[in-house]
Structure formats: structure tokens, C-alpha cells
Amino acid sequence: MAIMQEVKEVSHLMNKIFLFFAIFFLPQSAVAMTASVENGKKIYDIHCFQCHGFEGRGDGSAATYLARRPRDFTDGLYKLKTSPPDVSRVRDEDIYHAISNGMSSAGMPPWKNVLSGQEIWDLVAYIKSLTDLFDDTENPPPLDISGRIPYSPESVQRGEMAYRELKCPECHGPLGEGPPTKELKDDYGQRIWPRDLTRSWTFIGPYTPQAMYARITNGIPLTPMPAHVLPVFKDKLEGMRWDVVNYIMWLADTAEKRRAKQRMIISIILLVSLAVTAPYYIPYLRRRWAIRKIGRR
Ligand code: HEC
Ligand code: HEC
Incomplete structure (x- = not known):
């Protein structure tokens, strides 16, 4: 009997140890399975309603002061989508990362330093419950990004051609800096x-090759930025998109170097003109200084 009791206690202890490790080592997406819609609503009603509205329709009282309309959660569409292009819904992880990292340039704050991982998963569950788009579908797998073409001068050169062939300059300008040739409106x-x-x-999304590849493939829902997934040149397009990513990174890099050079030239011009005109303003400043000193006495 005593032995049985001991065996029971040991197995109880083993269970506890297993649970402890399971909670710590479970992948984040598995934690999402235990997310609580009610807790998500509580957090939403403290931090999110001001912009996204009490019912999640993107019509909170602060929305009128923002340049961008906050997301309307009742239509279930999101901008940062990393699911395959033939699946219309985003991945749960996409919503999680959008809340965690925010979209600072668009007025959506990052929450990772304010809320815990579990609280953000609870919010994901609550936001998903505001539309029926997620009801009968599984969380889709991520887009296949295994074909990454590494950065190289050859890839950048091919990317420049692909950038033109895919008509990116119509909206992003010949060198990625704009201006667009036409006036654009979003779905709102x-x-x-x-x-x-x-x-x-x-x-608004992460600046990594993988994230940019997903953005170019899926486009940006709710905006005129189109998806680039024409099945006709599927294989050709696969490489083109990676080359375009490398081209964009090259564009950003050269533009940054150009801007640094311009800043240096402007600083040199300012310093030289200050030095050349010094004989004129230094006596004047000295006189003013002397008058102030006398005034203080
Ligand atoms: C200061 C206003 C503001 C607050 C507060 C705010 N948001 Fe947002 N949020 C925005 C705006 C604006 C956008 C739209 C950005 C865009 O379209 O580029 C947005 C977009 C989003 C998106 C869409 C991401 C995508 O991929 O399309 C999610 C999800 C989101 N917010 C969740 C939340 C949650 C959850 C909270 C509370 C913890 C919250 N937001 C608080 C302004 C806000
Ligand atoms: C019809 C116009 C249009 C075309 C064509 C277009 N884009 Fe865009 N693109 C946009 C708009 C509008 C945005 C901004 C969306 C937003 O702020 O929500 C954008 C945003 C982006 C972003 C930024 C994503 C982020 O995280 O902020 C990248 C990268 C991009 N486009 C690349 C491309 C590439 C590469 C092509 C060609 C293959 C292309 N775009 C073609 C309109 C366009």
C-alpha cells in the first residue's frame, strides 16, 4: 500500500515537472491556444478603444486626430500578412507581431513593453472574435521563403530591371523616393x-528581406499596393521578388550614403561662411558683450 502511495506521489511530481517545462518551452503559437477572449476584452477596453472604438470599428474618439484610420476589426483584413497569397486570412502571429511592434509611422503604438506576451495573445483572441472571418479556418502556415536569393551586385542589377518590369516606379518613383504619378486612396x-x-x-512592417518579400508577394491589403503573384510567370516571379528586395536594400543604402555626404557638404559650407564673415560679426558681438557687462554693474 505504502509503495503504491509512493509511486502515486512520484508520478504526481513528474507531472508537475513536465507541466513546468511544457509551459516554458512550448512555442509561442501553442500558448495562443489558451488565450482568453474575456481577458483580451478587458485589456482592449483599457488600451485600445480610444483609437479603435468600443466595438472595434476603427472609430474611437482619438481617431479623428490621426492621419490614418485605425483598423476596423470587424472586416478581418490586415496589412501585415505573411500567410500564402491564396489564403485570404492573416496568421495569428501576424496580428500578434503588429500589436507587439506597432506601426509607429502610422500612429499605431508598440505594446511589447507595456503588455506581456500572454496579454497580447488574449488581445489577438478578442480581436479575432469581432469578425466571423476566422470562425471556420485554421491558422494558415507561413509563406514559403526558402528561395531567398542572397544580396549580390548581380542580384541588385536584376532587381533594378524587375523593379521597372513590375511597374513599381508608377507609385514609388524611379529611385524608390517617389513621387507617385497618380493620386492614391486607401480602402477607407x-x-x-x-x-x-x-x-x-x-x-509600417519590419525592415527585413523576409518581411519585404512577404509584403511584395501579398501586397498591402486595404491599400493600392498590389499583390505580385501572377501565376503566369510563377517561377520567374519567385526570383524577381527576391532580386527586387535586394535592389530596395541597395537603394536605401546608397540614398543614406548620399544624404550623409549632403549633410557633410552643408556643414562644411556653414563652417566656411562662419569663418569668412567672422571679422564682421565678432567686433559687433564684443561691443554688445561690453555693454551688457557695464549694464550689470
Ligand atoms: C493612438 C491610436 C492607437 C491605439 C491606442 C492603438 N492603435 Fe492599433 N492602430 C492604430 C492605427 C492608426 C492603425 C492603422 C495603421 C495603418 O493602417 O497603417 C492601427 C492598426 C492596428 C492593427 C492592424 C495591423 C495590420 O497588420 O493591419 C492592429 C492588430 C491593432 N492596431 C491593434 C491594436 C491593439 C490591440 C491596441 C491596444 C493594445 C491598439 N491597436 C491601440 C492606432 C492605434
Ligand atoms: C499602385 C501603387 C503601388 C504599386 C504599383 C506598388 N506599390 Fe508599394 N506601396 C504602395 C503604397 C500606397 C504603400 C504604402 C501602404 C501603407 O502605408 O499602408 C506601399 C508600400 C510599400 C512598401 C513598404 C512596406 C512597409 O512595411 O511599410 C514596400 C517595400 C513596397 N511598397 C514595395 C513595392 C514594390 C517592390 C513594388 C513593385 C513590385 C511596389 N511596391 C508596387 C503603392 C504601390
Whole structure:
């Protein structure tokens, strides 16, 4: 009997140890399975309703002061989508990362330093419950990004041609800096400007080759930025998209070097003109200084 009791206790202890490790080593997406819609609503009603509205329709009281309309969660569409292009819904992880990292240049704050991972998963569950788009579908797998073409001068050269062939300059300009040839509007009817591709800090999504590849493949839903997935040149397009990514990174790099050079030239011109005109303003400044000293006495 005592032995049985001991065996039971040991197995109980083993269970506890297993649970402890399971919780710590489970992948993040598995933690999402235990997310609580009710807790998500509580957090939403503290941090999110001001912009996204009480019912998640993107019509909070602060929305009128923002250049961009906050997302309307009742239509279930998201901009940062890394699911395959033939699947219309985003991955749960996409919503998680959007909340965690924010979209600073668009007025959506990052929450990773305010909320815990579990709280963000609870928010994902709550936001998903506001539309029926997610009801009968599984979380899709991520887009296949295994064909990455490494950065090289040859790839950049091919990317430049692909950039033109895919008509990116129509919106992003010949060198990625704009201006667009036509006036663009998003699905909410608001004026929208294509991203200046040479200023990575203004991006709404992460500035990594993989994230840019996903953005070019899927386009940006709710905006005129199109998906690039024509099945006709599927194989050709695969390489073209990676080459374009390398070209954009090259564009950003050269533009940054050019801007640094311009800043240096302007600083040199300013310093030289200050030195050349010094004989004129130094006596004047000295006189003013002397008068102030006398005034203080
Ligand atoms: C200061 C206003 C503001 C607050 C507060 C705010 N958001 Fe947003 N949010 C925005 C704006 C604006 C956008 C749209 C950005 C765009 O379209 O480029 C947005 C977009 C989003 C998106 C869409 C991401 C995508 O890929 O399309 C999600 C998800 C989101 N917010 C969740 C939240 C959650 C959850 C909270 C609360 C923890 C929150 N937001 C708080 C302004 C806000
Ligand atoms: C019809 C116009 C249009 C065309 C064509 C177009 N884009 Fe865009 N693109 C946009 C707009 C508008 C945005 C900004 C969306 C936003 O801010 O929500 C954008 C944003 C982007 C972004 C920034 C994503 C981020 O995280 O901020 C990248 C990268 C990009 N486009 C690359 C391309 C490439 C490469 C091509 C050609 C293969 C292309 N675009 C073709 C309109 C266009």
C-alpha cells in the first residue's frame, strides 16, 4: 500500500515537472491556444478603444486626430500578412507581431513593453472574435521563403530591371523616393502616399528581406499596393521578388550614403561662411558683450 502511495506521489511530481517545462518551452503559437477572449476584452477596453472604438470599428474618439484610420476589426483584413497569397486570412502571429511592434509611422503604438506576451495573445483572441472571418479556418502556415536569393551586385542589377518590369516606379518613383504619378486612396477613401523605399524607419512592417518579400508577394491589403503573384510567370516571379528586395536594400543604402555626404557638404559650407564673415560679426558681438557687462554693474 505504502509503495503504491509512493509511486502515486512520484508520478504526481513528474507531472508537475513536465507541466513546468511544457509551459516554458512550448512555442509561442501553442500558448495562443489558451488565450482568453474575456481577458483580451478587458485589456482592449483599457488600451485600445480610444483609437479603435468600443466595438472595434476603427472609430474611437482619438481617431479623428490621426492621419490614418485605425483598423476596423470587424472586416478581418490586415496589412501585415505573411500567410500564402491564396489564403485570404492573416496568421495569428501576424496580428500578434503588429500589436507587439506597432506601426509607429502610422500612429499605431508598440505594446511589447507595456503588455506581456500572454496579454497580447488574449488581445489577438478578442480581436479575432469581432469578425466571423476566422470562425471556420485554421491558422494558415507561413509563406514559403526558402528561395531567398542572397544580396549580390548581380542580384541588385536584376532587381533594378524587375523593379521597372513590375511597374513599381508608377507609385514609388524611379529611385524608390517617389513621387507617385497618380493620386492614391486607401480602402477607407483616405489619401495615401506610397512608402519612400529609401527611408527604412518609416516602414509600417519590419525592415527585413523576409518581411519585404512577404509584403511584395501579398501586397498591402486595404491599400493600392498590389499583390505580385501572377501565376503566369510563377517561377520567374519567385526570383524577381527576391532580386527586387535586394535592389530596395541597395537603394536605401546608397540614398543614406548620399544624404550623409549632403549633410557633410552643408556643414562644411556653414563652417566656411562662419569663418569668412567672422571679422564682421565678432567686433559687433564684443561691443554688445561690453555693454551688457557695464549694464550689470
Ligand atoms: C493612438 C491610436 C492607437 C491605439 C491606442 C492603438 N492603435 Fe492599433 N492602430 C492604430 C492605427 C492608426 C492603425 C492603422 C495603421 C495603418 O493602417 O497603417 C492601427 C492598426 C492596428 C492593427 C492592424 C495591423 C495590420 O497588420 O493591419 C492592429 C492588430 C491593432 N492596431 C491593434 C491594436 C491593439 C490591440 C491596441 C491596444 C493594445 C491598439 N491597436 C491601440 C492606432 C492605434
Ligand atoms: C499602385 C501603387 C503601388 C504599386 C504599383 C506598388 N506599390 Fe508599394 N506601396 C504602395 C503604397 C500606397 C504603400 C504604402 C501602404 C501603407 O502605408 O499602408 C506601399 C508600400 C510599400 C512598401 C513598404 C512596406 C512597409 O512595411 O511599410 C514596400 C517595400 C513596397 N511598397 C514595395 C513595392 C514594390 C517592390 C513594388 C513593385 C513590385 C511596389 N511596391 C508596387 C503603392 C504601390
